[in-house]
Amino acid sequence: MVPKRRATAGMLNSKTLFNGHRAAGDYDTGMNILHQPLINNTGNRLRTLVTLTITSIILISIVIAGIYLYGTAMHTDFAAKSLGPSLTNPFGSDWMGRNMLIRTVAGLATSILVGLLAATVSAAIAFILGATAALGGKKADAAITWLIDLMLGVPHIVLLILISFAIGRGFWGITIGVALTHWPSLARVIRAEILQCQESNFVACARQLGRRPLQIARDHMLPYVFPQLLVGLILLFPHAILHEAALTFLGFGLSPEQPSIGIILSESMGHLSAGMWWLALFPGLALILVVLLFDRAGSLLRRLIDPYRSQE
Amino acid sequence: MPGAAMLRFSFQQLLKFILLLFAVSIVVFVLVSASPVDPIQANVGQTAYINMSEAKRAQLAEYWGTNTPLIERYLNWFGAVLHGDLGTSLRYNAPVAQVIGQRFATSAILLALAWTISGIIGFCLGIAAAVCKDHWPDRCIKAYCFLLASTPTFWLALIFLTVFSVLLGWFPLGFSQPIGLAAGQVSIFDTIHHAVLPALTLSIIGVANIALHTREKTIDVLQSDYVRLARSRGEGTASIIRRHGLRNIALPAVTLQLAAISEIIGGSVLVEQVFSYPGLGQAAVTAGLGSDVALLAAIALFSAALVFVGNLAANLLYGLVDPRIRRTRLKGRRFGRSPRKIEDSADGA
Numbered sequence: 001m002v003p004k005r006r007a008t009a010g011m012l013n014s015k016t017l018f019n020g021h022r023a024a025g026d027y028d029t030g031m032n033i034l035h036q037p038l039i040n041n042t043g044n045r046l047r048t049l050v051t052l053t054i055t056s057i058i059l060i061s062i063v064i065a066g067i068y069l070y071g072t073a074m075h076t077d078f079a080a081k082s083l084g085p086s087l088t089n090p091f092g093s094d095w096m097g098r099n100m101l102i103r104t105v106a107g108l109a110t111s112i113l114v115g116l117l118a119a120t121v122s123a124a125i126a127f128i129l130g131a132t133a134a135l136g137g138k139k140a141d142a143a144i145t146w147l148i149d150l151m152l153g154v155p156h157i158v159l160l161i162l163i164s165f166a167i168g169r170g171f172w173g174i175t176i177g178v179a180l181t182h183w184p185s186l187a188r189v190i191r192a193e194i195l196q197c198q199e200s201n202f203v204a205c206a207r208q209l210g211r212r213p214l215q216i217a218r219d220h221m222l223p224y225v226f227p228q229l230l231v232g233l234i235l236l237f238p239h240a241i242l243h244e245a246a247l248t249f250l251g252f253g254l255s256p257e258q259p260s261i262g263i264i265l266s267e268s269m270g271h272l273s274a275g276m277w278w279l280a281l282f283p284g285l286a287l288i289l290v291v292l293l294f295d296r297a298g299s300l301l302r303r304l305i306d307p308y309r310s311q312e
Numbered sequence: 313m314p315g316a317a318m319l320r321f322s323f324q325q326l327l328k329f330i331l332l333l334f335a336v337s338i339v340v341f342v343l344v345s346a347s348p349v350d351p352i353q354a355n356v357g358q359t360a361y362i363n364m365s366e367a368k369r370a371q372l373a374e375y376w377g378t379n380t381p382l383i384e385r386y387l388n389w390f391g392a393v394l395h396g397d398l399g400t401s402l403r404y405n406a407p408v409a410q411v412i413g414q415r416f417a418t419s420a421i422l423l424a425l426a427w428t429i430s431g432i433i434g435f436c437l438g439i440a441a442a443v444c445k446d447h448w449p450d451r452c453i454k455a456y457c458f459l460l461a462s463t464p465t466f467w468l469a470l471i472f473l474t475v476f477s478v479l480l481g482w483f484p485l486g487f488s489q490p491i492g493l494a495a496g497q498v499s500i501f502d503t504i505h506h507a508v509l510p511a512l513t514l515s516i517i518g519v520a521n522i523a524l525h526t527r528e529k530t531i532d533v534l535q536s537d538y539v540r541l542a543r544s545r546g547e548g549t550a551s552i553i554r555r556h557g558l559r560n561i562a563l564p565a566v567t568l569q570l571a572a573i574s575e576i577i578g579g580s581v582l583v584e585q586v587f588s589y590p591g592l593g594q595a596a597v598t599a600g601l602g603s604d605v606a607l608l609a610a611i612a613l614f615s616a617a618l619v620f621v622g623n624l625a626a627n628l629l630y631g632l633v634d635p636r637i638r639r640t641r642l643k644g645r646r647f648g649r650s651p652r653k654i655e656d657s658a659d660g661a
Contacts, residue, residue, distance in 0.1 A: 149332075150339070153619055153620060154336060157596075158611065161597070162608065166347050246582055250581070251597070251601050265464075265470060288463055288464075
């Protein structure tokens with residue numbers, strides 16, 4: 001365990017140098033900092049499980065509440081416009097008298113759903129390409145590695161703008177855009193995991209015992225890679241959600257009728273100079289909270305299913 | 313590095329660069345062509361389009377090449393690019409090369425400031441955290457980094473704008489120069505004054521990455537045998553960091569920072585939008601929203617080239633400083649795990 005972690009520590013610095021494989025869960029997009037566990041002193045698996053459950057329940061309730069409030073989020077009340085935050089209306093209301101708390105929750109639900117769809121598709125792409133690179137021979141490996149380098153070679157936002165421009169704005173444009181751009185880091189991890197697994201003693205042993213490649217893939221590789229894929233999928237969420245919000249904010253994503261954090265924040269731009277600071281502050285904080293919750297869920301889940309980290 | 317190997321390496325990198333730009337140009341072109349946006353409608357506006365005669369529409373379609381097949385259009389465009397003609401920007405009504413030049417000149421101050429500040433602050437925070445590992449400074453710095461990693465750049469920009477420009481009035485509300493002054497009247501002070509807040513936003517977000525990696529690297533160094541030897545000789549922590557640490561920590565940090573250029577450019581798109589800063593990032597958004605195909609394609613190529621140069625510089629620097637990597641590279645074993653094993657064992661893992 002110790003050498004494995006040490007190996008990951010400095011190696012990210014030279015990420016462009018090596019295509020050599022990385023230790024588990026080590027994504028190198030430069031955004032990998034989200035993925036390290038926040039606390040190292042919880043040894044109790046039960047406590048981890050309970051925290052994970054609570055985190056998931058909070059996230060799920062946000063989605064359910066958001067879907068339930070979707071219609072109310074659009075409700076305007078000009079009698080109550082431009083109100084600052086108060087006890088009864090903690091997030092305040094905007095210049096059309098819309099309740100910002102309801103709008104924020106509905107927006108978060110939209111973000112989470114876009115993130116869910118995009119991250120799942122992205123993880124599927126990552127799995128297929130990563131596995132093909134690892135198992136498909138030298139040419140496939142070179143081609144996919146090159147494709148990954150190509151994807152990482154253009155700044156992420158620029159690529160997202162291009163894809164959204166190609167597909168058109170709106171829900172599908174942004175979901176497809178986010179799905180198509182978030183797989184490279186996870187594909188690298190999957191490729192590395194499979195390569196590592198292939199070289200392991202238990203696979204060599206199974207091979208010597210006469211197991212067929214498909215049997216090895218099913219019995220040894222899938223259980224080895226699946227936890228990584230699952231954790232990778234959950235840890236894709238924060239990036240997906242943040243990019244969805246960013247792109248919507250720029251005007252490439254969801255349309256203004258849909259409640260979303262990106263729209264809320266971009267609309268608030270025109271009212272900040274009038275001193276309506278609450279329009280930007282609280283929705284942004286809520287978004288950060290959701291991102292942190294997802295990140296927490298991912299690292300807790302990893303701690304539960306990754307034997308190397310279960311002692312942390 | 314021997315001459316022949318150096319030549320081969322440069323040639324390889326050049327080839328890689330050309331191949332990358334070629335691939336990016338194809339991807340960009342296919343994406344742009346797949347767009348449902350009709351360039352004529354988007355550029356003349358709805359009213360003008362409806363009132364336009366059929367002949368005029370056909371003439372415009374001809375002008376923008378909407379009826380030419382994709383491959384032919386690509387070849388035309390590519391041929392023009394090879395001649396140094398990137399086309400004309402529809403939104404800015406000027407040659408694309410000129411727009412990019414002007415915009416990049418404005419963005420460059422911002423990017424350079426953000427890149428340097430985030431690098432220096434991140435590096436110092438990383439070392440501070442590692443030295444105080446598991447004590448409160450370390451915890452604070454780590455918490456700060458994790459929080460920043462979850463913070464949307466544009467939201468932080470909005471908050472800074474509200475606090476420092478609207479409430480406190482310390483900085484201007486946007487743009488890169490005071491409004492209503494001729495180009496000659498703008499002083500360097502004005503330029504910097506306008507760039508500080510966007511640059512600060514960008515750097516604060518950029519700090520997290522470099523700080524966490526510097527922290528890991530410093531912890532590695534502090535656990536090494538040579539540091540133990542130095543400690544047993546009676547050297548203090550400050551002296552150990554200065555004499556044994558910096559050399560080992562600084563260059564990986566610079567490399568990482570060079571490789572992070574892509575992130576900073578991405579962030580600048582958002583920050584420039586919030587601060588109405590007329591840089592390359594804002595041009596990218598305008599081009600994307602306004603269907604300015606030529607400009608969008610050129611910006612994508614330009615940013616890909618910048619990222620490539622950053623990565624190449626990181627590669628070269630790493631090889632220059634660490635002889636173990638240079639040697640393995642010259643043997644032609646750049647791929648696979650060999651260089652890494654060498655480094656791991658040399659670290660004493």
